[in-house]
Structures are given as C-alpha cells and as structure tokens.
Amino acid sequence: FQSRSQEVQGLAYSLARKVNFSEVRAIYGFSGETHLSHLYYPMIDVADILHPQLEKFGGPRPTVVPVGVDQDPHLRLARDVAAKFSEEYGFLPPSSTYHRLMRDLFGGKMSSSRPDSALFLTDPPEVWERKIWDALTGGRPTAREQREKGGEPSKCLVYELCMYHFMPEDKELLELKERCEKGEIICGECKEGMVERAKDFLRELEERRKEVRSKVERLLHEIYPTF
C-alpha cells in the first residue's frame, strides 16, 4: 500500500518540486482533461521506487526493480528524478528488469490490497485450497459441454498457475493442455490435482524455511545486534 506509507508520501511531495507538467505530459500523455490527482500519481510511484535509498532504510545503493512492461514509464521518470536529486539525497538511478506478469486468480491485475486475488507464501494450506477452488477457469458452463467442446486453457488461471509455478516439466504442461482442449479432463478433477501440488509446494517451502531460519536469525543478529 505505497500511497499509505508516510515515507513514500513525504518523499513524493519533496521530489515533485523538480518535476514539471511538460515532463509528465511527455511520458504519460496527460492533457488538459487530466485530473490533478492523476497528475500527481506518478510521483507516488517514483517515491515508492526511490524510498529504499533514504537514510532511514540504509541509504543510497544500487537497486533493481522487477516490473511489468507497462510500468516502464515510472522507471524512466524515477531515473530522471534520481539524477536531479543525486546531491540532495545521493540517489543512484534504479535499474529494472521486465517480466510478463501472472494475472490474478480472477483474470485481472494482481493486487496485494485484494488478498483473495493471489496465493501468498504466508497463507496456510487451507486458504490456498479455497482460493484455487474459487479461481477462474477456462471451463464450460456444464461438465457435459466441457466433455464435448473441451476447455480453454488460455483463459484458465489454474492452467496459468501450473505454467508459472507448479508444473516444471513442459511435457506435462502440454499434456494437460491437450487433455483440457479435448475435454478429457474437467475442471473439478483438474483443481483437485492442483490443490495437491500446491500443498506439496507449501510443505516443501515450510521445511526449507525451518532449515534456514536459525541461519537467517544468526546473520540478522550479526548485522543488527539488538535483533
């Protein structure tokens, strides 16, 4: 919730002193019809990108921001702004990597402000199970129709989860796609399998967390003795 962070808000206000309308218009295509709140919003994004370099968070340092391609304008503006404030704050221009982003479980844009829209690594297994059962699929309105016409994996979020996270083997993924398109598998069955995979994933994650927990605590204690 970047816009609720006091540090981000304060920094946005400060950075806005050196950004004029022509610059944001050139980047975002704003016009005379654009609302003032919309005009200001890029500064919140820029402040969100740069605030980890404030003294409070450890000071200036190289940063890499993973984003979707549609976020590139914010990164370009952030680099310009970082250069303008290099003396005042010591900012280094942020680097970025570009990713194809997964859709949320209902086919929209993922957002941490809608907890049911995504699987969080901190969720317990039963919450993942519920979310997977509620996820949008590419299934047909009835099982009969699905057996006749086949499903549409390109629209299906369960398929997308398999593709990005839970089916490392392409061969297996292709098999699921073909079975779905031929109507050889229906969504209930498919989701059951998916829930099992997801629970296995969480179990393994928990075991790995246990393995490294004491190591992480020791390291943190070395860096921050009061930890």
Ligand code: SF4
């Ligand atoms: S069968 Fe599986 S992959 Fe196909 S639409 Fe249903 S949930 Fe998605």
